[in-house]
Amino acid sequence: MNRLLRECKYHVVFIPKYRRKALYGELREYLGEIFRDLAKQRESKIVEGYVMGDHVHMLISIPPKYTVSQVMGFIKGKSAIHIVRVYVGKRKNFRGQSFWARGYFVSTVGRDEETIRRYITRQEKEDK
Numbered sequence: 001m002n003r004l005l006r007e008c009k010y011h012v013v014f015i016p017k018y019r020r021k022a023l024y025g026e027l028r029e030y031l032g033e034i035f036r037d038l039a040k041q042r043e044s045k046i047v048e049g050y051v052m053g054d055h056v057h058m059l060i061s062i063p064p065k066y067t068v069s070q071v072m073g074f075i076k077g078k079s080a081i082h083i084v085r086v087y088v089g090k091r092k093n094f095r096g097q098s099f100w101a102r103g104y105f106v107s108t109v110g111r112d113e114e115t116i117r118r119y120i121t122r123q124e125k126e127d128k
Helices: 025-041 068-088 113-121 123-127
Strands: 008-014 045-051 056-062 105-109
Touching: 008 068, 008 113, 025 045, 025 056, 025 068, 045 113, 056 068, 056 113, 113 123
Parallel strands: none
Antiparallel strands: 008 056, 008 105, 045 056
């Protein structure tokens, strides 16, 4: 019973600002690592994830002591800062306000976890 109380899983989708196709190539490969490291800092775990050309899907497990908005705000904010510093080359103090669009889609995952996992991993084929 305790294990079930500590496991809150969510399907989250978010996009870069203006849905620009900025997530291809080297950046696309690098984002998974960034997201996993940031989630771990909030005691969360990305169970499944896929970075599309213009949006990100993830199945994330968040402990009940954090809200989805706390974790997603942290992940989106810190990843934007890191992306701009490393890939855009701006070394000045950047708040990361203009990489990700505001908001995100979130849905709780109950008994449909396996269905959500398959949906996330097959996203690119589905979109084509």
